[in-house]
Amino acid sequence: MKAAAPGSWTILEILRWATDYFRTKGVAEPRASAEVLLAHALSLSRLDLYLKYDQPLTPPELARFKRLVIRRRQGEPVAYLTGHKEFWSLDFHITPGVLIPRPETEVLVSAALEVAKDLTESGVGGGGQGSQTPLQSSPKPPPPTPYRGLEGELEGRAGDHLQKKSPGPPLKSPFQPAAWGLEVGVGSGAVVVALAREIPWMAWVALDLSLTALTVARDNARRHEVAPRIRFLQADLLSSLKPEARFALLVANLPYVPRAEWEQLPIDIRDFEPKEALLAGEDGLALIRPLALEAHHYLRPGGWLALEVGPGQAHQVREFLQDRGAYDRLDFVQDYHGINRVVRARRRAGG
Ligand SMILES: C[S@@+](CC[C@H](N)C(=O)[O-])C[C@H]1O[C@@H](n2cnc3c(N)ncnc32)[C@H](O)[C@@H]1O
Structure with a gap:
């Protein structure tokens, strides 16, 4: 990954910020949404976020994540933003126009x-x-x-x-x-x-x-x-x-x-x-x-x-x-x- 600008956010800091932001805006499952979107923006797994929590984000990564945060705040479901949804422990490709499969x-x-x-x-x-x-x-x-x-x-x-x-x-x-x-x-x-x-x-x-x-x-x-x-x-x-x-x-x-x-x-x-x-x-x-x-x-x-x-x-x-x-x-x-x-x-x- 490219070197981050001085003073940029680490993974842990941006996760905390996004979780609080989603919570104040009434977004459902604020922590989970923040993790899934950040993992998607960085092309990492959710587990990787915790293994690399003090890694700084590059400006393009930060910009990508911010765009996702804004779309989520406007109501766009996480599955449409990432293009994925887990169902029956399988990863399904999802696009707008198709119902997101529900746990029930x-x-x-x-x-x-x-x-x-x-x-x-x-x-x-x-x-x-x-x-x-x-x-x-x-x-x-x-x-x-x-x-x-x-x-x-x-x-x-x-x-x-x-x-x-x-x-x-x-x-x-x-x-x-x-x-x-x-x-x-x-x-x-x-x-x-x-x-x-x-x-x-x-x-x-x-x-x-x-x-x-x-x-x-x-x-x-x-x-x-x-x-x-x-x-x-x-x-x-x-x-x-x-x-x-x-x-x-x-x-x-x-x-x-x-x-x-x-x-x-x-x-x-x-x-x-x-x-x-x-x-x-x-x-x-x-x-x-x-x-x-x-x-x-x-x-x-x-x-x-x-x-x-x-x-x-x-x-x-x-x-x-x-x-x-x-x-x-x-x-x-x-x-x-x-x-x-x-x-x-x-x-x-x-x-
Ligand atoms: C509630 S979604 C279920 C999708 C998927 N089976 C699932 O459980 O996630 C209902 C599906 O029925 C389809 N549908 C609606 N009316 C229909 C019809 N008259 N004949 C066939 N399919 C229809 C919709 O396009 C939609 O994909």
Whole structure:
């Protein structure tokens, strides 16, 4: 690093200053924000800041950090300033226009992983169409399969779920997913990437209405080496799936903020994150409701649905599901604040 001007700030001094500044301006998590932004400005890890706390900042470093501090004070979220957000202990690339993954959505991932165990125990596997892989003949998932370079093959197979096929012939490959999953509203890809890494025997269709989200999600899937097992698709809810498509696991964290609550959200969210990833009509159920009413058509017998919902929405969503008469198990999973955060339902066999 270049020599600093005499009298310039050390890492520790500037950290203390920025933390106090954020605190007086009402910025959330002032110390953590200061550390993450300073580490980003200096291209260091947060731990390095403590190992080098008496190192002075050069004028360009100081200028870079000050610019970030100003943008943060104006409400811009840390993840948009750094381009990164950790989720499920993985580093995700984030850009404006894509929802920043929330810690509570890790509850959706763990709730889905629990039922994935139920899938392996009950032998629910197979492709998107019932005839492709008989469920009962594959009671255990095959061992993890290397999947590098198989994207074309999976795209071809995933085409079986979709109304429009991908152009070009599928590549030859030995990868045979034991089951297909579907994520509706993939955003940055945090959920589907975490699940794809945790469940190596499954392949996924991942939908979103937003092309920006799909681009970021695909990038994250590549970074975490699961892109060959995920087919990304621009679609409005389930409208692009073939009627006969069947999935073993369907997960979604769709927008669920009611209109009246929108104006109450902190400006970090309201002025910076995509409205279409958060707002869902008058009651917050404008997207979850139609998905809940249709999802059973796209689940294999014994397959699971897991929906993230907002505070106070779980019982209503369970009613939508109960009304279909298509599920033999329904439960809630709570988040760390005791809020019913995920509604799960298992598709009845033969229903
Ligand atoms: C709350 S965000 C969740 C993103 C990501 N799954 C996560 O948990 O961080 C909801 C996502 O649903 C997408 N979305 C909104 N309406 C949709 C629709 N009608 N069909 C498909 N996706 C939709 C938004 O673009 C957004 O990416």
